[in-house]
Amino acid sequence: MRKVGIVDVALSPGVGSSLSLMEFTYKPVKEVLDKVGIKRNEVDAYVMASSDVFHSGLSCANSFDIDATGAFMKPMAREEGDSIKAFIYASLRIMSGIYDTVMVVTLIKGSEHPDNDTLTSCFADPFYTRPLGIQETTAAAMQKRLYQKRYGITDEQCAKVVVKNLGNALRNQNAHIKKRVTVEDVLNSKKICHPLRAMECAPKSDGVCAMLLASEEKARELTDKPVWLRGFGSSMDTFYLGDRDLLNTQLKNAASMAYKMAGIKNPAKEIDMAEISEPYAFQELLRCEELGLCSQGQGGSFIDSGATQMTGSLPVNPSGGVLAMNPYVPRGLYRVAESALQIKGQAGEHQIDKKVNTALAHGSYGFCGQWHGVVILGN
Amino acid sequence: MGRMGRAVAVIGTGQTKHGRRDDVSYPDLVREAIQAVFEDAGITIQDVDAIVYGSMPSMMEGVAFNHFYMADALRAVGKPLLRTETCGSTGQSIAQTGIYWVASGMADIVLVVGSEKQHEGDAQATMMTIPDKITLPMVGGAPVAFSMQSREWMGYFNIDEAKAREAAAIVSVDCHDGGLNNPLAHIQMKVTKEEVMNAKIITYPVRLLDVCPSSDGACAVLFASKDKARKICKKPAWVKGMGFRGEEYYTGDSNKAVWQSTIGAAQEAYKQAGITDPRKELDVAEIYNPFTYHELMFMECLGLCPPGEAPDYVIDGVFSPDGELPCNPSGGVLCTNCIGATGLIRLAEAARQVTGKAGPMQVEGAKLALSHAMGGLEQFNAVTIIGSKL
Amino acid sequence: MNKRNEKPRTLKSVLRIPYEMAQGPAWTHFFEGFKQKKILGTKCNECGRVLIPARPFCPRCFEPMEEWVEVAQEGTIVTWSYVNYTYFGVTADMIPQVPVTVKLDGTDCGWWGGLIGGFDVKNFDLVNKKVKVGGRIKAVWRDKVEGNMYDIDHWEIIK
Numbered sequence: 057m058r059k060v061g062i063v064d065v066a067l068s069p070g071v072g073s074s075l076s077l078m079e080f081t082y083k084p085v086k087e088v089l090d091k092v093g094i095k096r097n098e099v100d101a102y103v104m105a106s107s108d109v110f111h112s113g114l115s116c117a118n119s120f121d122i123d124a125t126g127a128f129m130k131p132m133a134r135e136e137g138d139s140i141k142a143f144i145y146a147s148l149r150i151m152s153g154i155y156d157t158v159m160v161v162t163l164i165k166g167s168e169h170p171d172n173d174t175l176t177s178c179f180a181d182p183f184y185t186r187p188l189g190i191q192e193t194t195a196a197a198m199q200k201r202l203y204q205k206r207y208g209i210t211d212e213q214c215a216k217v218v219v220k221n222l223g224n225a226l227r228n229q230n231a232h233i234k235k236r237v238t239v240e241d242v243l244n245s246k247k248i249c250h251p252l253r254a255m256e257c258a259p260k261s262d263g264v265c266a267m268l269l270a271s272e273e274k275a276r277e278l279t280d281k282p283v284w285l286r287g288f289g290s291s292m293d294t295f296y297l298g299d300r301d302l303l304n305t306q307l308k309n310a311a312s313m314a315y316k317m318a319g320i321k322n323p324a325k326e327i328d329m330a331e332i333s334e335p336y337a338f339q340e341l342l343r344c345e346e347l348g349l350c351s352q353g354q355g356g357s358f359i360d361s362g363a364t365q366m367t368g369s370l371p372v373n374p375s376g377g378v379l380a381m382n383p384y385v386p387r388g389l390y391r392v393a394e395s396a397l398q399i400k401g402q403a404g405e406h407q408i409d410k411k412v413n414t415a416l417a418h419g420s421y422g423f424c425g426q427w428h429g430v431v432i433l434g435n
Numbered sequence: 436m437g438r439m440g441r442a443v444a445v446i447g448t449g450q451t452k453h454g455r456r457d458d459v460s461y462p463d464l465v466r467e468a469i470q471a472v473f474e475d476a477g478i479t480i481q482d483v484d485a486i487v488y489g490s491m492p493s494m495m496e497g498v499a500f501n502h503f504y505m506a507d508a509l510r511a512v513g514k515p516l517l518r519t520e521t522c523g524s525t526g527q528s529i530a531q532t533g534i535y536w537v538a539s540g541m542a543d544i545v546l547v548v549g550s551e552k553q554h555e556g557d558a559q560a561t562m563m564t565i566p567d568k569i570t571l572p573m574v575g576g577a578p579v580a581f582s583m584q585s586r587e588w589m590g591y592f593n594i595d596e597a598k599a600r601e602a603a604a605i606v607s608v609d610c611h612d613g614g615l616n617n618p619l620a621h622i623q624m625k626v627t628k629e630e631v632m633n634a635k636i637i638t639y640p641v642r643l644l645d646v647c648p649s650s651d652g653a654c655a656v657l658f659a660s661k662d663k664a665r666k667i668c669k670k671p672a673w674v675k676g677m678g679f680r681g682e683e684y685y686t687g688d689s690n691k692a693v694w695q696s697t698i699g700a701a702q703e704a705y706k707q708a709g710i711t712d713p714r715k716e717l718d719v720a721e722i723y724n725p726f727t728y729h730e731l732m733f734m735e736c737l738g739l740c741p742p743g744e745a746p747d748y749v750i751d752g753v754f755s756p757d758g759e760l761p762c763n764p765s766g767g768v769l770c771t772n773c774i775g776a777t778g779l780i781r782l783a784e785a786a787r788q789v790t791g792k793a794g795p796m797q798v799e800g801a802k803l804a805l806s807h808a809m810g811g812l813e814q815f816n817a818v819t820i821i822g823s824k825l
Numbered sequence: 826m827n828k829r830n831e832k833p834r835t836l837k838s839v840l841r842i843p844y845e846m847a848q849g850p851a852w853t854h855f856f857e858g859f860k861q862k863k864i865l866g867t868k869c870n871e872c873g874r875v876l877i878p879a880r881p882f883c884p885r886c887f888e889p890m891e892e893w894v895e896v897a898q899e900g901t902i903v904t905w906s907y908v909n910y911t912y913f914g915v916t917a918d919m920i921p922q923v924p925v926t927v928k929l930d931g932t933d934c935g936w937w938g939g940l941i942g943g944f945d946v947k948n949f950d951l952v953n954k955k956v957k958v959g960g961r962i963k964a965v966w967r968d969k970v971e972g973n974m975y976d977i978d979h980w981e982i983i984k
Contacts, residue, residue: 057540076569076849079881086887096887109492110499113844115564116492116522119811123684123884129699131679133528136518137500145517145532151539152440168846175842178499182838183460292486292511295504309513426503427516458833497840560913569848570855570878572974573939575924576912583926583937587904590958636949639907683884687903687926687935688876 060147061275061282062433063157063268064091065393070232070261070381072167077112081124081163084266088159089126092268092278096126099268100155105135105142105162107385110175112164125161125266138333139265140388140419140429144288146269156274160267162386166260172384179422185296193257195423196336197249199302203342204251206303207353211251215242216359217337218255218379224366225376227405232261232381242337256337256379263383265393283396283433286414287320289313290429297423307346307420307428314416314430315348323348323416327432329371329398329408330416331391335378339425340364343418344372347430366408374398374406388419392431399435440538442825444664444671446657447476448783453621453652453771461496461552462508468548468653468776469510476657478667480510483657484542487517489529489549490775494561496552509548522565523577523723523810524679525549526654526778527817531677533658534819543660549776550653558649558774565812571685574812575638577725578646582638584691584813585728589640591692592743599640602746603727604631606762607644607769609755610724614766616795621650622770631727640728647725652773654780661825672786675803675820676710678703682814697736697809697816704818705738710803714739714753714760718801719788721781723808725768733807734762737818764788764796778808782819789823854893855879856972864964866932868892874933897930899963899983905941905956907949921947925980927962938964942979955982 066084073080089096104125106117114120118134125132135141139162146158169175173191180186203209219239225231237255245255268278275282291306291313311323320326330349334340341355349370350358358364364372373379375394378387395415397403417431449471456464473479486509493499502509502518509516517536521528526549533547559576566574574580589599608628614620626644634643664671680699682689689695701713710716720739724730731745739760740748748754754762763769765784768777785804787793793801802823809816848856851867855878858865866877871886880890903926911917923941928934943965946952961984970976 074847074849076847076852076881079849079851080847082882086882089887108499109494109561109564110842113564113842113846114567115494115561116520116811118521118681119565119814120567120684122681122811122814123880124882126887127681128683128884129680129695131703132521132681133519133532133679134521136520137502141517144515145519145535148535148539148541151541152535154440154535154538165847168844170843175499178493178497178840179503180498181504182497182836290515291513292502292506292516294512295506306513310515313515422500422503426506457835497838557913563913567846568844569846569852570974571937573924574937575908575915578910579906579908579924582906582908583904583924586906586958587926590904636907636909638909639949639953685876685878685934686937687928688884691904 058151058153059272060150060285061270061272062396063270063275063278063282064088065265065267065396067230067390067393068262068264069230070263070383073262077165078124080165080262081121081264084264085124085126085161088266088268099130099157099159101149101158102127102130102132103135103142103146103158103160105139105385105389107164108136110178111169111384121163126159137427138388138419138421138429139386140392140431143389143392143431144290144429147285147288150269150271156271158269160269160389162389163264164383164385165262166383167262172260190423192423193249193252195297197252199424200251200336200338202302203338209338209341209356211243212239213341213356213359214256214338215239217334217340218242220365221373221377221379224374224406225380228376229404230381231376233259252336258335258378258382261381261383263381263386263390265386265389267389267393281400283399283435286434287314287318287432288430290427293426302424303342305346305425305428307343307425310428310430311347314432318432320432324350326414327370327416328410328412328414329374331375331394332372332418333378333387333391333420335382337379340372347416371408374408388429391417391419395433399433441540442661443534443537443674444659444661445786445821446659446664446668446671447472448786449475449655450619450780450783451652452619453650453773455554456552456651457554461555462505464552464651465505465508465548465550465653468655472655472657476667483544483546485515485536485545486511487519487529487532487545487547489519489525490551491525492561494556494564495558496555521810521815523774524778524808524815524817525775526780527782527808527819528679530656530779530782530819531679531817534674534677537658537660543663545658546655547658547779548653548655549779551773551775552651553649553773554651578638578641580812581726581729582641585640585726588692588732594743594746598746600632602731602749603645604628605749606727606730607631610763610767610769613764613796614770617766620766620770621648641726645727647768647772650771650773652771652776654776654783656779656783670790672789672821672823673825675822676704676707677819679817681811684812686813691813693742694732694736696814697733700816700818701737704820708820713737717760717803717805719764719798720760720762720805721765721784721807722762723768723778723781724763725772727769730762737805737807761798764798778817781806781808782821785821789821849881851879851881859976860970860972862966862970864896864898864929866894866896868894875931876934877929877932877936896932899961900927900929902956902958902960902962903928903935904958907952923952923956925962927980939977940979943981960984
């Protein structure tokens with residue numbers, strides 16, 4: 057199997073942009089090409105991840121997206137859902153030996169679409185679940201209640217995730233939400249869907265991430281600091297929430313596939329930092345458990361210990377995570393890109409102090425995370 | 436490029452009965468194709484490493500990211516899933532996703548599923564959300580866009596209108612005859628050349644019998660590595676080559692009479708398959724023909740005849756059932772168009788042809804077959820070549 | 826499975842989802858031109874092509890297109906169709922209609938810019954006689970322009 061390297065990445069800011077979707081997408085793609093010093097037609101293939109029609113108002117979005125992603129008359133495809141899918145697909149194309157370079161581009165303008173939950177309510181089937189008002193936030197509220205009840209996770213512990221991540225975001229020039237908050241601020245914010253409070257839920261943001269992947273030989277030729285793909289895994293869960301144990305999700309399965317491929321036996325020890333999708337604050341704690349970064353039911357004491365702080369032993373979401381910036385489709389690839397920048401030592405003001413040899417990136421979407429993807433990167 | 440990774444085989448195909456399927460829910464329709472593919476291959480879901488799913492955009496059936504809703508029908512629970520979508524070319528794109536997955540060595544058996552339930556939504560309204568509302572608010576649905584392209588082709592090559600109309604009618608008659616041989620086809624009726632030529636104009640030059648139906652249906656294909664295929668399957672079909680190309684968003688940026696994305700996709704696939712004279716070397720072609728005039732254009736751009744001469748070749752019977760290269764013996768898209776599945780159905784029919792499993796549609800002794808799909812605003816083309824030998 | 830002989834039912838439902846889309850600097854300037862009944866294209870400094878509608882960058886060369894040029898309001902027909910069926914957003918009184926792609930003088934692309942008009946376009950034989958690939962047309966503006974794609978009322982046959 058061929059080794060896959062990340063050559064370089066470029067990210068757009070998350071705040072609502074006055075650029076058209078076409079202009080907004082073009083900028084990071086052009087930036088990556090210029091940084092690496094190649095032309096768009098020298099890239100072998102393109103994989104894009106863009107919105108389902110409901111997130112952009114554009115059907116078959118590859119029709120519109122092709123110009124700004126640079127894929128004119130190049131082999132290409134488009135993934136839907138979380139952009140880690142596009143990362144995986146692009147990696148498969150390089151591993152197959154057919155292509156040496158693949159550009160991954162993911163895009164969305166949250167500022168142009170209605171509220172997240174207007175759209176996530178459309179995930180529900182029209183007969184059984186849509187009439188009940190289920191969407192991602194109501195589903196997450198049920199998951200949070202169960203999590204708190206089964207493991208005694210406190211509201212304060214969940215609020216600490218918000219304080220940490222928004223604190224980290226103050227140093228991230230791309231972050232959408234930039235404000236210093238306290239545990240009290242979070243606890244006093246509006247109860248929008250009990251037990252979830254407004255500040256525990258992610259915003260909707262703009263976002264474009266362009267990432268150039270290459271085979272080992274090509275990556276070494278194109279950059280002094282390639283970041284290597286060591287493993288990935290993904291897994292799909294059953295549709296109806298009532299059929300699942302909401303605290304025993306497919307993330308465990310996705311993680312074990314990724315760890316096996318990367319040869320990781322003890323993730324808590326071997327992983328230096330993680331970027332975890334946490335559209336709802338408590339999910340960072342639950343997901344740390346399911347990723348094996350702490351033991352089951354210990355997500356609360358894990359954040360209490362300070363381990364996941366920027367200066368801790370296993371920083372989680374030094375970029376500020378999804379709570380600070382939530383471009384729905386791109387957010388998974390943002391996690392991969394932020395992890396790659398940490399390994400390269402190019403994360404800027406939110407670069408963590410210790411050396412990063414191994415990083416974990418995670419993406420998820422759907423009710424209580426019906427799909428999970430995990431990517432392990434190394435230097 | 437021009438290389439192929441690990442060899443990839445088709446070890447099974449399955450389709451639903453296509454048509455208006457109000458009798459089943461959408462997930463049940465998908466289940467029907469999946470049951471059929473496992474029966475055909477003689478394996479179970481336990482043997483499958485990964486799943487690829489595709490359909491047209493959510494607006495078609497009103498459920499966003501419908502791979503969530505389909506997860507159980509797809510038997511995807513606990514498995515990796517990719518969801519590829521490229522508009523009309525989706526069926527070929529999902530097949531190619533599955534092929535890359537096996538070729539990469541990351542999976543030995545991949546289940547690829549495409550589906551559509553066109554009667555649950557407004558397909559033309561969906562197509563009208565492909566162009567943006569700022570610069571292309573007045574662009575109509577698919578028949579309008581593709582008829583504009585057909586007229587461009589006729590004008591560019593100065594093709595006599597009566598001749599093009601006759602050739603289009605022959606394509607329609609051949610496809611409808613094919614549909615009568617295909618028990619799963621949506622449209623099953625006999626038409627005559629005169630009926631096609633005199634049918635009501637829908638979008639000039641396209642007339643009613645030049646247009647595909649709106650179908651409900653699903654298709655599933657199992658791809659496997661060489662070792663697995665040899666172990667499981669008595670007679671696998673082999674992926675010989677594949678290509679995909681896309682053009683600019685604004686249709687006027689490129690000449691659509693000499694359709695470079697079709698040419699580019701075909702050339703890449705032919706190069707991998709070692710094909711230099713496609714009309715002579717191919718035994719059968721399953722061409723994405725939602726409109727008869729498009730089949731004519733594709734014959735040229737796929738290199739099956741010289742540019743501007745497809746009508747002459749068709750009138751000479753070169754692409755008819757008993758001609759040199761039979762096209763769309765299954766009845767093609769003209770008889771069945773469940774869009775997300777359509778490109779995959781082309782590949783499934785190609786695989787059935789080269790393994791001698793096409794029943795009444797069988798082209799005698801077919802060894803090498805072309806499958807194709809197109810989509811977008813006259814933008815995307817995909818080609819996959821399937822053969823009987825590794 | 827259905828042992829009760831119940832006819833399987835269907836459920837009717839309608840979704841309504843609003844968007845607010847940014848036009849960005851390039852398209853904003855293009856439509857500002859419309860307000861003065863001007864058609865503005867952008868020129869690529871790499872390949873030299875002038876494209877409309879205006880673009881922020883060249884899709885082939887992938888360089889920014891920052892040079893603006895006013896193009897002619899007359900051009901050559903690349904293709905046309907005669908639309909004789911209704912679909913979402915199109916009412917019976919709007920058809921038949923004749924959409925056209927035109928290559929305006931001074932541009933290097935076709936432009937799907939609207940509908941042919943100025944005569945009885947519902948008469949197919951007349952349309953097929955008057956509208957020719959390679960024929961010449963010119964833009965006819967609405968009296969009151971608002972800076973959007975509907976400002977060009979129709980395209981008139983001039984040759």
